[in-house]
Amino acid sequence: MEKFILYQLIPRSFGSRKWTPGGSYESNGSGKFNNITDEYLASLKNLSVDAIWYTGVLNHATRTSFEGIPASHPSLVKGEAGSPYAIRDYYDLDPALAENVNLRSEEFQALIERTHKAGIKVITDIVPNHVAREYHSEIECFTSANFYVAGGRLVLPVESDYVEEPAFATGNDCFSNTPSEYDWYDTVKLNYDNRDTWNKMLNIILFWASKGIDGFRFDMAEMVPVEFYRWAFQSIKDIYPDIIFIAEIYNKDNYRTYFDAGFNYIYNKSCFYDALRDIALHYRPAHSLTSEWQFLGDMEGKMLNFLENHDEQRLASDFFLGSGFRGIAPVAAALLFDNAPFMIYAGQEYGERGMLAEGFSDVNGRSSIFDYCTVPTIDNSLKGKLSSDEKKLYKAYCELFKIARQPLFSKGMNFDLMYANFSNGSFNPERQFAFLRHYEREAALIVINFDSVPVSVAVNIPEGAGDYFGMKLPSLCKAEVEAYGYVVVNL
Numbered sequence: 001m002e003k004f005i006l007y008q009l010i011p012r013s014f015g016s017r018k019w020t021p022g023g024s025y026e027s028n029g030s031g032k033f034n035n036i037t038d039e040y041l042a043s044l045k046n047l048s049v050d051a052i053w054y055t056g057v058l059n060h061a062t063r064t065s066f067e068g069i070p071a072s073h074p075s076l077v078k079g080e081a082g083s084p085y086a087i088r089d090y091y092d093l094d095p096a097l098a099e100n101v102n103l104r105s106e107e108f109q110a111l112i113e114r115t116h117k118a119g120i121k122v123i124t125d126i127v128p129n130h131v132a133r134e135y136h137s138e139i140e141c142f143t144s145a146n147f148y149v150a151g152g153r154l155v156l157p158v159e160s161d162y163v164e165e166p167a168f169a170t171g172n173d174c175f176s177n178t179p180s181e182y183d184w185y186d187t188v189k190l191n192y193d194n195r196d197t198w199n200k201m202l203n204i205i206l207f208w209a210s211k212g213i214d215g216f217r218f219d220m221a222e223m224v225p226v227e228f229y230r231w232a233f234q235s236i237k238d239i240y241p242d243i244i245f246i247a248e249i250y251n252k253d254n255y256r257t258y259f260d261a262g263f264n265y266i267y268n269k270s271c272f273y274d275a276l277r278d279i280a281l282h283y284r285p286a287h288s289l290t291s292e293w294q295f296l297g298d299m300e301g302k303m304l305n306f307l308e309n310h311d312e313q314r315l316a317s318d319f320f321l322g323s324g325f326r327g328i329a330p331v332a333a334a335l336l337f338d339n340a341p342f343m344i345y346a347g348q349e350y351g352e353r354g355m356l357a358e359g360f361s362d363v364n365g366r367s368s369i370f371d372y373c374t375v376p377t378i379d380n381s382l383k384g385k386l387s388s389d390e391k392k393l394y395k396a397y398c399e400l401f402k403i404a405r406q407p408l409f410s411k412g413m414n415f416d417l418m419y420a421n422f423s424n425g426s427f428n429p430e431r432q433f434a435f436l437r438h439y440e441r442e443a444a445l446i447v448i449n450f451d452s453v454p455v456s457v458a459v460n461i462p463e464g465a466g467d468y469f470g471m472k473l474p475s476l477c478k479a480e481v482e483a484y485g486y487v488v489v490n491l
Contacts, residue, residue, distance in 0.1 A: 002411060003340065005048050005341070005342055006123065006342070006343040006344070007044055007052045007053065007344055008052075009052055009054060009055065009346045010031075010055045010084075010310065010367075011032070011033060011057060012056055013375050014375075015035045015382065017029050017374060021357050021358055021373075022079075022358075022359030024064065025064040025096055026064075028080075028371075028373065030097065031374070032099055032107075033098060033099075033111040034099050034107055034110075038118065044118070045120060047398055048401035049344075051123050051244075052115060052120055053123040054111075054122065056369065057125070058094065058124075059087070059094055060082050060085070060086050060087050060088050061077045061083065062080075062081055062094075062096070064080070064096060067101050069101070073133075073160075075159065075162050076134060078370050079371045080360070081371055081372050085130070085184075086131070086187050087130075088134060088135055090127075090137060090207075091138075092137070093108050112213070116212070121244075122212070122215075123246070126204070126218050128219070129171060129219065129221075130171030130184065130187040130189050133168070142190070146196060148175065149167070150166070150169045150170075151177060152165070153167060154168075154177050155177060155178045156179070156185055157181040157185060158185075168189070170183045170188065171189050173223065189223075192228055198231065202231075202232045209243060214243065214244060215245065216246065218245065218246065218248060218263075220248055226258060229261040229263065230260075233245060233261065233262030244265070245265075246263065247263040247265070249266050249269070251270065265341060267303075268303035268304055268306070271296060272293075273312070275289050276334060277320070279433075280320075280321055280326065280327070280329060282431075285429060286418075286450055287429040289333065290418050293337065293338065301340050303338075303340045305340050305341070308345035309345050310345065310367065311366075313354065314353055314365055315327030315331075316351040316353045317355055324351025324389075325396075325484060328400070330450070331400065333448045335400060335401070335409070336403070336404060336446050337414055338414055342404065344397070348397075349393065350381060351377065351390055352367065352376065352378075353365075408439045408442050412438050413439070413468070414435055414438075415437075416435050418433065418434065420461070420462045421434060424460055426456075426457055427459055427460075428451070432448065432450065432457060433447070434447045436465055436491075438469040441471070443471060444488050444489060444490050445461070445477045446486060446487070446489075447487050448481075449481040449485055449486065449487075451483060454481065454483050454485075456478070458478045460475070461473050461474060
């Protein structure tokens with residue numbers, strides 16, 4: 001795939017319903033696979049979405065019991081719904097997402113088919129590093145030899161009568177029998193020193209690939225030995241050559257190692273996301289983005305750019321920018337500078353603020369993954385009750401995504417102009433970022449404005465840019481840019 005738009009959607013939080021903070025499944029209900037209709041998928045296609053990452057679809061630890069499926073031990077569950085990354089059975093689906101629990105596989109398969117019918121690819125999670133403490137599968141289970149042992153008797157950071165002795169290491173590399181409340185104490189870490197773990201994880205990936213899944217997002221990928229991916233991906237791509245592998249990796253020094261192992265795309269967290277967050281907040285100058293893409297080199301177009309996901313604070317939250325419109329500048333930079341794909345989080349297109357206390361998740365600027373709740377702006381959109389600002393922001397995202405999908409921005413070359421404008425009195429490199437894009441006989445100047453006021457700029461274009469593109473370019477180009485906005489000037 002060339003540049004594509006990936007839409008993260010948590011089915012549990014999807015839909016329109018009444019709920020109370022910390023409420024149970026019985027009181028609050030849950031979003032369902034069946035709620036994601038043909039009409040809704042068509043609306044995402046109108047947003048230029050090419051792939052949907054359905055987050056949290058596997059059976060995970062929860063305080064809810066279903067027919068034939070007991071609840072997890074309550075002290076091993078974060079929130080009422082539980083973390084979708086505390087996998088209880090890799091081969092099963094979250095029963096809360098089905099209208100008919102006994103038909104959950106059929107309902108998910110129907111969702112895959114609906115999504116494909118809409119011309120959209122399906123991405124789901126693979127969680128290779130850790131599982132729920134009470135993991136059990138009727139198809140293929142893990143034994144104690146598949147886990148790292150911490151030793152001693154497990155002492156949880158919450159009141160509990162759960163017994164685990166010897167204690168297994170906690171998922172976030174906590175090799176202590178006394179994990180803290182900040183550790184992933186609801187999980188245990190898989191042991192890749194045991195080759196049996198490799199074989200079982202390969203079988204899990206192949207199982208879901210056989211269901212028609214187009215790609216996988218590997219949770220905390222760098223916590224698993226890179227040799228596993230190199231071995232597994234070769235076998236998988238022999239059968240499914242077009243399958244997509246996305247890695248959640250935070251240490252940018254590990255990027256190339258995991259690309260070499262076979263990942264198609266890697267989270268651009270510690271380069272573009274961190275830099276753009278700081279630039280948008282005026283903690284760093286706009287020109288600091290230059291060193292980030294220079295670090296990436298030939299990996300640049302294979303990164304997955306984003307400004308929101310379930311781990312990060314919402315752009316419009318009080319903890320970040322306080323307004324979805326202020327997020328247009330960093331989003332435009334992430335979308336237009338290179339050919340890399342871009343991920344948008346459900347509700348971002350409407351300016352979702354994430355400022356509700358959902359239960360286990362307090363007011364933190366994020367949408368909860370632990371509670372039976374909804375995303376307010378998605379709720380508004382389904383009810384046809386979007387505010388004027390929500391509609392305006394949605395239109396801005398639609399326009400921006402359509403621009404990004406053009407060959408100029410999805411196939412072309414880029415040229416950073418910051419070095420030629422540090423001493424330019426008509427341009428502020430602290431608050432504006434300027435670059436060129438070129439494809440075939442087309443070229444354009446793009447200026448991103450991270451300032452709170454509109455600006456008139458005159459951007460120097462060095463002779464080397466024209467030489468690089470093999471075409472004649474003006475030496476100076478003027479542009480008007482809105483506050484927190486961007487402009488594309490055809491040359």
